[in-house]
Amino acid sequence: MRPEGNRVALWEVRMTLAAAFLAFLWGYPVRIAYSNTPLGPGKRPIFAEIYLQMGRVRITKQFSFEAGHALYGYDGKCRNVHGHSYKLRVTVIGEPISDQDNVKYGMVIDFGDLKKIVKEKIVDVFDHATVFNRNTPHVELARELEKRDHKVILVDYQPTSENMIQDFARIIQGELPSHIELFSLRLQETESSYAEWYATDNVE
Secondary structure: OOOHHHHHHHHHHHHHHHHHHHHHHOOOOEEEEEEOOOOOOOOOOOEEEEEEOOOOEEEEEEEEEEEEEOOOOOOOHHHOOEEEEEEEEEEEEEOOOOOOOOOOOOOOOOHHHHHHHHHHHHHHHHOOEEEEEOOOOHHHHHHHHHHOOOOEEEEOOOOOHHHHHHHHHHHHHOOOOOOOEEEEEEEEOOOOOEEEEEHHHHOO
């Protein structure tokens, strides 16, 4: 007859396997680890552990900045210098860190780290700046504003939301850790108008 300790441990193993099976049915990847190494006198020598491996998760952080621009050659009011209260929504995707000794355990990326990247590379650069296409006569206006200590950004494209969001995607992708992917961006120009960028739409 088996010792009582072994019977209890075997029962726990069976219960663990049942829990693993239920987790599998719920769609979680499951890894089961066994050990039959005795744990010491009076301790159960058989046990099983389940590690529910997290799937990929998207996290989003929103930013805001004020910026002006002018669309050279446009057939509407936006050909004039004007400004917007932009809202930039950044979504990244990855697997939560599974190393329990990592200070970022359970996170895809620390929101603070994501904020640092976007703030330094996008928000602080574009906030309260006026954006012009350097390949148009607007460059003369830009130089005049710079002489008067205005913050000016010259880009190689028409500074529409559509083009700016693609530029932002390129910049952010170059700053993310290798295990994190940029999933999408949303650049809101007004309460009812925004541009969206998705990585899945830009697969080369």
